[in-house]
Amino acid sequence: MKIILAPMDGLTDVYARELLTGIGGYDLCVTEFLRVTDTLFPTRVFHRRFPELKNNLNQPGFTKSGTPVFLQLLGSDHSAMADNAAKAIELGAIGIDLNFGCPSKTVNKSDGGASLLKYPERINQIVSAVRCSVPTNIPVTAKMRLGFDDQSLAHENAIAIQNGGADWVTIHARTKKDGYRPPAYWDALAPISDFLEIPVIANGEIWNVDDYFKCKDHSACDSVMLGRGAMVTPDLALQIKKTLNNETIAALSWQEVVQILENLYWLMSNNPKLKERYIAPRLKLWVKWLMPTYTQAEEIFTQLKLINNAHQAIELIKRSQ
Numbered sequence: 470m471k472i473i474l475a476p477m478d479g480l481t482d483v484y485a486r487e488l489l490t491g492i493g494g495y496d497l498c499v500t501e502f503l504r505v506t507d508t509l510f511p512t513r514v515f516h517r518r519f520p521e522l523k524n525n526l527n528q529p530g531f532t533k534s535g536t537p538v539f540l541q542l543l544g545s546d547h548s549a550m551a552d553n554a555a556k557a558i559e560l561g562a563i564g565i566d567l568n569f570g571c572p573s574k575t576v577n578k579s580d581g582g583a584s585l586l587k588y589p590e591r592i593n594q595i596v597s598a599v600r601c602s603v604p605t606n607i608p609v610t611a612k613m614r615l616g617f618d619d620q621s622l623a624h625e626n627a628i629a630i631q632n633g634g635a636d637w638v639t640i641h642a643r644t645k646k647d648g649y650r651p652p653a654y655w656d657a658l659a660p661i662s663d664f665l666e667i668p669v670i671a672n673g674e675i676w677n678v679d680d681y682f683k684c685k686d687h688s689a690c691d692s693v694m695l696g697r698g699a700m701v702t703p704d705l706a707l708q709i710k711k712t713l714n715n716e717t718i719a720a721l722s723w724q725e726v727v728q729i730l731e732n733l734y735w736l737m738s739n740n741p742k743l744k745e746r747y748i749a750p751r752l753k754l755w756v757k758w759l760m761p762t763y764t765q766a767e768e769i770f771t772q773l774k775l776i777n778n779a780h781q782a783i784e785l786i787k788r789s790q
């Protein structure tokens with residue numbers, strides 16, 4: 470049973486990956502997508518999207534707490550995808566995930582992400598090309614939605630991924646057309662996971678421990694990927710793991726969450742390459758995500774959203790304890 474931290478562009482960056490895996494419960498993270506066109510990226514592009522490759526020289530490709538991180542590639546040019554995957558592995562990446570689920574109009578217009586779900590044979594070509602370009606001991610995985618407009622090609626796409634040589638497939642239990650609107654169609658995953666030989670990881674709408682168990686019952690998948698729920702409840706993965714072990718766990722207090730936000734502030738402030746103006750918005754964004762779980766987050770947000778100075782923002786957050 471694995472819990473994977475979802476790739477979320479603009480949310481699960483290197484800092485969130487470090488902090489969330491530091492809390493515990495996660496077996497793996499996936500980077501935000503790196504969009505491949507027809508060129509081979511220079512090393513600095515890989516390092517920007519995946520700083521764990523260079524920051525953690527003892528264990529490149531792992532977060533500071535030792536959780537493995539896979540690089541996610543998004544694109545439709547199979548040979549460019551293969552070349553970039555091979556380069557990432559040369560740079561120390563320990564796994565490659567392929568994105569067949571991004572609903573963004575810009576990405577879909579340029580023939581990437583979820584738009585490929587209309588063409589299972591192209592998905593198969595991309596997975597096969599990437600599989601061939603990286604050593605056999607390196608996992609290649611894929612993340613898909615149930616379909617583009619409807620679920621009619623869900624099986625074909627999952628089979629295309631399996632036949633391309635992927636080690637597992639994560640399925641976000643919605644179509645591109647469904648966007649992020651609840652519900653997630655967990656039931657639709659059960660026949661796919663039953664049919665495939667590779668593991669299926671369920672994803673979508675797991676906000677608390679109860680949702681995990683409901684998703685598991687409906688999807689017949691033990692392993693899950695947590696997305697927005699991880700931002701809203703930073704110890705969600707740990708809560709699920711402890712519950713599975715029949716252990717009790719007190720949810721993180723607001724004081725502990727403030728400590729996490731303070732760590733976020735220090736991690737960002739200590740990066741000389743990070744512009745000061747990036748820090749306050751990042752703190753505000755996470756506090757906003759925390760609002761459904763913590764009333765204190767809700768109480769400070771009106772004031773916090775007006776602050777642009779990072780130091781002032783963290784001081785306000787600290788005073789809320």
Ligand SMILES: Cc1cc2nc3c(=O)[nH]c(=O)nc-3n(C[C@H](O)[C@H](O)[C@H](O)COP(=O)(O)O)c2cc1C
Nearest residue numbers: 475476477478501502568641673674675695696697
């Ligand atoms: C802001 C945001 C950015 C996302 N970026 C990515 C991405 O880079 N790659 C990807 O495969 N999925 C991306 N996703 C989709 C998530 O990984 C996940 O599939 C989706 O949020 C459903 O899971 P959830 O209901 O647990 O949030 C993103 C989702 C959000 C909300």
